[in-house]
Amino acid sequence: MTAPQFPPRLDGSGRRDRLMSTLVAVSAAYRWLAEFSGRRRPPVREVDRRLPLLVEQTRAEAAGVVSLRLVRPDRAPLPVWRPGAHLDLVLPSGAVRQYSLCGSPSDRSHYRIAVRLLGSASAEAHALTAGTRVTARGPRNAFPFVAAPAYHFVAGGIGITPILPMVQRAEASGADWRLVYTGRDRESMPFLDELPAERVRIRPDKEFGIPASGAELLEEMPAGASVYCCGPLPMITSVRVDLARTDAAAIHYERFAPPPIVAGKPFQVVLRRSGRTLDVPADRSTLDVLREVLPDVPYSCRQGFCGTCEVPAADGGRVRICVDRGPAVLEL
Template sequence: MTTVITPGVAAEVELDLTVARKEALAEGVIRLTLTHPGGSPLPEWTPGAHVDLCLGPGLVRQYSLCSDPADRSRWQVAVLREPEGRGGSAHVHDHLREGTRVRVRGPRNRFPLEASPRYLFIAGGIGITPILPMIAQAERQGAAWHLAYGGRRRATMAFREQLRAAYGERVALRPQDECGLLGLNGLLATPRQDTLVYCCGPEGLLKAVEQHCSLAWPPGVLRLERFAPADPGPRGPGETFEVELARSGVTVSVPPDRSVLQAVEEAGVPVLSSCREGTCGTCETAVLDGAVDHRDSLLTPDEQAADDTMFICVSRAACPRLVLDL
């Protein structure tokens, strides 16, 4: 086990774990059970957390943990084969075998389950994975909850039988070929002050849920996790700015065609990164001074307004000079 410190955020670990089991869950979806080769307990995690699978040079992918956080003997992830993807899911499906060692980094949680008396969970496709442990925690807390789970076809919907067997009618399965799109008009018709809404799935679903919640629901009730960066809309031309790395004693210049992350790496300052598109949270860095042009898909509007952290793979300065805790 190697402890890895990302400046400005909590410690993570890198582990070489064993694929103890590989099994089909649904059409196009497999589940990996990962264990420590020496039998040691794995680090603690909370519902909503994900880990990086380091599959090869330049091939790092993030997957939500979907097992029981109380069971530290194993981690489980479910992986959808994406024919139009960048090769990560195909590598997992085609090359990882039971007994294979794989380097895993994390866990990291930018989608935590906050305490609430009531939850509405909305999942689309493989977006069910972070929701599974959230439902179990809501049960332990004695909270009221309902899950609306959509997929293209019933055969593609992982965990569908497990969910209905365990929770009955609180789980609404909505295969698109049988039921059409998820009925958001009905699900989100009545705003509730006591309810948090958690949603994970494809971008079309997330945008639709955002739109419905923005019409009448109280601010701050919606929590989203994206698999791909949100469309930031049109932006003006970038400008060159300076970034002072307070702990390294280095100042770098960031031109319009380079990210802060690239400039920091070129200066020889080590920092963890993964997705490089503002969705995974790996490169989160504390901001000590300056205003940020936030371009990530993770921070809430309130978190962005605080300007005390940024994701340096995509976000930029909204001032001539930033000071970072690097």
């Protein structure tokens, strides 16, 4: 048998270093085991997060607002969700839009969403009929409802959809709460008949002649309440501005439109495949400009959290073209 060969020690003595030899051998064995186990490990499979659903019922909830009752085709229980959650609904054209779940989280037999008619995507949702199969992703929650002793809810128009399950949860928990619900007029405000009148103030603009200020929307707020606000951007902005004059514990809000671009600078985006260069003005997003030349480029939330608008960049990264601002070379 050949005697083991040890590397020389580093102290200049010329003797062999048994400890270093052992470490080298262990390292080699570890690399061999890692390579061997990697060959035996099954490949990672992508998780299919698609949720096949069936439109069980449609219902007119207000002027221009339709609700959809969605079930599994086999009527099995649906995934759990919490107040504030939404579905990513894949429409027949392939467009993806987010719709807040506005039913009861405790009833997993169906989901309910409501859609206001505003554009081509919402028109597709309004055209869905009972018996139509659709695909969704989720539920996901970007507007979580956090336990608190008191709440003040502010909803504007279709913004009532995520607020409605929160109100129901606050009532069930015994918390002190109030809701101010505003809109153009009562005819356009869905789910009025599902709200308990004693804690809800209905404030249509048509009856008052002017939209409510933030201060008015925060009137009668319980002491130290957490504020939840959902609706048009001007309404949310006015509430946030006037909140400083209150003793609110926190504010949580969700908007249905992208925030305005403030203090932006113009830049250029290069489309590598076509060789085109696009000028993006200071007050517009890459998505806005890109859709003028590629109208089928996908997008959804326009606020940067859903990931639908991400496109690969030439440097190997990914760009969220609805919110990322700056020069880039895109693989388009």
